[in-house]
Every structure is written in C-alpha cells, then in structure tokens.
Amino acid sequence: MSLSRPARCVFCNFSRPASAAPRVARRQFHPSPFRLNDAPKPKDSEAPAAPNAKKSAKEGRQMTLNDITRTMRPEFVKRYTEEEKAALQEVYSAKQMEAILAGEEAIDPKDLADQFGVRSDPMRLKYLDDFSHIEPGVDKHVRAPQSNSDYRQQLKSTEELVADFAKYITELPEDADSVHWINFLETNRLTVGKEEAELAPHSALAPDLFQADERLDEGVELSDEEAVVKTESGASAEERLRPRDTLEKFEPPLARLIEFTGLSSKYISNLSVKTLVQHTVTNQTRLGKVQRWYVLAIAGNQNGALGLGEAKSFEASDALKQARYRAVRNMKPILRYENRTIFGDVKGKVGAMDLVLMSRPPGFGLRCQSLIYEMCRAAGISDLAARVNGSRNKMNTVKAAYEALMSQRDPEDVARGRGKKLVDVRKVYYSGKWN
Amino acid sequence: MSLSNLSHVISHLNNVNKARLALTSIPNTKLHLKLCLALQNDGLVSAVVRGGTRPPAPHQLLGIPAANDEKIGLEPVTQTNVADRRLWLGLKYWRTEPVLGKMQMVSTPKKRVTINLKGLRKVCQGYDAPFVRGLRSPGESLYVSTDKGIMEARECVEKKSGGMVLCRVENH
Numbered sequence: 212m213s214l215s216r217p218a219r220c221v222f223c224n225f226s227r228p229a230s231a232a233p234r235v236a237r238r239q240f241h242p243s244p245f246r247l248n249d250a251p252k253p254k255d256s257e258a259p260a261a262p263n264a265k266k267s268a269k270e271g272r273q274m275t276l277n278d279i280t281r282t283m284r285p286e287f288v289k290r291y292t293e294e295e296k297a298a299l300q301e302v303y304s305a306k307q308m309e310a311i312l313a314g315e316e317a318i319d320p321k322d323l324a325d326q327f328g329v330r331s332d333p334m335r336l337k338y339l340d341d342f343s344h345i346e347p348g349v350d351k352h353v354r355a356p357q358s359n360s361d362y363r364q365q366l367k368s369t370e371e372l373v374a375d376f377a378k379y380i381t382e383l384p385e386d387a388d389s390v391h392w393i394n395f396l397e398t399n400r401l402t403v404g405k406e407e408a409e410l411a412p413h414s415a416l417a418p419d420l421f422q423a424d425e426r427l428d429e430g431v432e433l434s435d436e437e438a439v440v441k442t443e444s445g446a447s448a449e450e451r452l453r454p455r456d457t458l459e460k461f462e463p464p465l466a467r468l469i470e471f472t473g474l475s476s477k478y479i480s481n482l483s484v485k486t487l488v489q490h491t492v493t494n495q496t497r498l499g500k501v502q503r504w505y506v507l508a509i510a511g512n513q514n515g516a517l518g519l520g521e522a523k524s525f526e527a528s529d530a531l532k533q534a535r536y537r538a539v540r541n542m543k544p545i546l547r548y549e550n551r552t553i554f555g556d557v558k559g560k561v562g563a564m565d566l567v568l569m570s571r572p573p574g575f576g577l578r579c580q581s582l583i584y585e586m587c588r589a590a591g592i593s594d595l596a597a598r599v600n601g602s603r604n605k606m607n608t609v610k611a612a613y614e615a616l617m618s619q620r621d622p623e624d625v626a627r628g629r630g631k632k633l634v635d636v637r638k639v640y641y642s643g644k645w646n
Numbered sequence: 647m648s649l650s651n652l653s654h655v656i657s658h659l660n661n662v663n664k665a666r667l668a669l670t671s672i673p674n675t676k677l678h679l680k681l682c683l684a685l686q687n688d689g690l691v692s693a694v695v696r697g698g699t700r701p702p703a704p705h706q707l708l709g710i711p712a713a714n715d716e717k718i719g720l721e722p723v724t725q726t727n728v729a730d731r732r733l734w735l736g737l738k739y740w741r742t743e744p745v746l747g748k749m750q751m752v753s754t755p756k757k758r759v760t761i762n763l764k765g766l767r768k769v770c771q772g773y774d775a776p777f778v779r780g781l782r783s784p785g786e787s788l789y790v791s792t793d794k795g796i797m798e799a800r801e802c803v804e805k806k807s808g809g810m811v812l813c814r815v816e817n818h
Contacts, residue, residue, distance in 0.1 A: 555783030569782070620817050625785035628740030629689030 285324035355411040364404035504530040510538035511589025518542030546619040552594040559615030563602035663744035674731040680796040693736035747817040762808035785817040
C-alpha cells in the first residue's frame, strides 16, 4: 500500500470508475447526443485528477484511470494491515476512517473478490478521486451549525477593549516579545456573546469556490510561451495572473483582440483568415474627393465557425489589419450537417444580389464561385453547390452567402417546434459513426 | 374544390404568422378542414375547432378543461347555422418564430398540378418533378389531395397514392 494510492479501500474498489465505456447500443432510437466518431479521446493524464494523483505525479509516474482499470485484480482485495491503516489515517478524517473500517468490516473480502468489477453505469465517476478532500461545487457544503449563531452578539465597546488591553499588560511575562503581542491581537475577541458566533458563524450563503490565491487551472501545465511570460513577470502569483503582462508583447490591436475574444495568440494565428474584397471608396465633399480603402475579410477555424469583418481606412494596411481582426472577433458557429455540408437549401439576399446555397452528397466538393468557395473552406464545409442570381457584386456576394449560412434551421429545432421526435437514420445505421 | 378560396386562406395564414397571432379563423369548408387537420397532424397547428363567429371557449382550443371553464359544448352544425360556421386555428410559435412556415400554393385555379406516385417519390427524395420542386430543406412539407384524403407527401408515398398537389410549407 503506497501513500500515492491511499484510496485502495473496499469502497473505492467499487467506486473506482472504468474508463472504457461500452459503446452505444447499435440501434439507439432517441435523440440524446452520443459519441459520433472514434476520434482520439483526450489522454487521461490531461483530465483533472484528484490532489493525490498530482502528488504521485511528482513522485513518479501518474496512475490514470486506464492504468487502474487495467492493473486491478481480484487478488488485490485484502484486509488492511496496521501500517496501511496508519497511512490512511494521515489522509482521511476520523469520521471517514470510521466509515472505511465499517465498510471493510461489513464486506467479506472473498465476496468482494468474487464480485469485483469496474463500474460502467452512467453515474460512474469519470475522473480519479480518493474522496479525501471536500471539493467545493461537487460535494455538499461544509457549514458551521446553526447553533453557532448568537442573536445577542455585539461588538465590544471601547471600555471593554481597553480592559482587555489592561489585562494583557498585567499578565505580560517579563521576557515578553513581539510574538506575545501578535498572539494577543489574533486571539483577542472583538465581540461579546458566544465564541463560535465570532469564530465560525453560521451562514446561509454557499462558501466561495476558490480561496484568494486559488484558480481553476492550477496545476495545469502551461505552454512554453505562456510559461516564459509568466516567469519573466515575477514570482508573485497575483502578478503572474494579470493578463496585461502577457499581452504587452503583442501590438495593441492584437492585444485588444486577444483580450476581447479570450483566444490565445497561437489559436488566432492558426485561424484561416482571408481578405476577399479590397477596393477604394470615395466620399465627395465640398473640399474635394476623400479616398479611403475598403476591405472585407473572413475568418474561420475550418471546423464550423465563420466570421465577417469589414473596415475602412486611409491606409490600405490599416484597413486590412482591422478587417481581419474584426473577422476573427465576429466569428460565430454555423450549422453543418455531418461536418461537411449544410442543412437543405438556403437563400440569401443583399441588395440586388440573390443566391442559393444547396447541400450536396459526400464527395461532391465545393462547386461554387470563388468567394463562396473561400468562405466554405474557412468554415469547414466540403460539399456544397451555389447559384448566384441577379447582381454579382463581390461584397454583397460574401454578405449574402454569410446570411444564407446563418439562416439554416436546425432540424432538431423544427422537430421540437412541431412536437415530433427526430432520428437521423444515417447516424443510427452507421452505429453513430460515419467519419 | 375552390383553389382561389384556398389561396386566400394560405395568404391569410402567412399574414397571421407575421403578426404573431395566437388564434385565427378561416372560412369553414370541407377542403379547409381537411387541410387544417393534416397540418395539425404534422404539429404545425395546435388546434382546429369548428365554431361560430365568436372564438370557441379556451378548453376547446387547448384540449385541457380548466376548473373555471363553463361547460360549453360545441354548437352542432345545423342547416340554419352552417353559413356562419368558421374554422378556428390555434397557431404555434417556437423561439419567437412561427412553427408553420411560409405557405405557398402549388396548384392554382388556372393550373392544377397533379403528381403520381413515382413523381412523389422523387419529390420526397429531394428531386424536382414537373411543376413541383423537391423537398430539400429540413421541415419542408407538401400537401396532396388524394382519394384517401388530404395528406402530406411522405404519407402519400407510404399509402402509395398520388393526387393533386395543393400547397407547400417552407421553413424560411
């Protein structure tokens, strides 16, 4: 029994979850979402693990859910030795220990070894936990009992405080130092009434999820770039967390974009951003013609998000940059059928421009004009046909195509509106996987 | 079978949907009634009730009797009152959008469009048939008057009968 795995107790053998979930039944006729492909799952080591798992990672290799599932054998189920019990006592509270021992007492290890199995039910835990810590947000809040409150509680008056101080002075030993004074400041009560009411008052409010210096991604490994920035900016945790420090090295427009969207600079640079329309526009004033550059750009993540950005500026480069950043900023999810085409035929109309986008079968490709082609590429659509009627204005084509892509109706929504149940037979036929 | 009256009903329903009304009435004919029942069957309309010039009691529209509702039965249709009967329709909305999308006539008084089973199969698969565009968008439906009653195109294919195409309901 190692300290890194203190949870190998009778309960936890049962509650230790299995990582290999059974496949969804072949013909599951209900609309609840299930896993649709066999894309590689995130590694278990990336999943949030219990504090003890983190500790063990420092000592050696980290045990993952998969490891435990694989290595667990019925022979491992034995009664605790005295050393193991002592080790457990360091981690678990007295009450928890009582429960663990009672459990061990109640169940015969032979029976347990016979009936040993890894949980596969939907309610199983999907992360590693030895239940030695109270997790805020998951576990029941630990609150002070209601009897701690005292309605006669009052702040001490000046005289009472002076009396306290006088008592402290009179009781001061001869070799007193600053420790005594600090001790007095910390232990001296400020209220009159029940002691518990001041020290651990009862509150109806839920306790805070995080302590002052805690945050959610604590312990998550930083990318090299971020880590460098953080170590450069100083040791203090609060200082390191200030986003301004990390943003300073970018030029102001990009920094603003990062701040606004919350995307990392790496992610933004990996987006497919394309300038589709670029020309000058002229404003006729009484002072003469004022020429400016107009740029229309698109941005997409090639996985169902697309944004349009337009900008005007006296400098072409300014307009270009602004339009591209605005496109990133305006990225919105678009509906895709099977991650390759659109749902049905959609129409878009801007000005005298009128277009239809049509869904097509797999392998059809993008048979449409260049601007719509680029938009589909950026959005991650691979099968589509388009017909552009009326005017062929480039700017309006892009806008109309965007409008058309956005105007798709989700069949699930249509079915909900009609009070019907919808099943994609293609999904069911291929057992939920087609790519 | 007056298609011109039907086209009036269809444009009335389009207007009512734009105005986001919850209840409306249309003239009472056998054609309108059957079409409305087909719409109700597809969940596009919440209620179809044959009443008088005043709207029927709420429980007749909702189908849920309330404790404070008076027990008013529907007035039976007689020779004396048949002329002022109207069909009261309860309209549906989902996320502020009408569930019943834009309706359009396919047959017109001047040009009646009939379709056989083979053509209907193609239409249901998304291909065009003469004078009838394929059903390609999610939730698009087509209503056909057959000798087995007025039905949705897919139901017609199931029951293997063609007929006269009345109207289509689009979702945009």
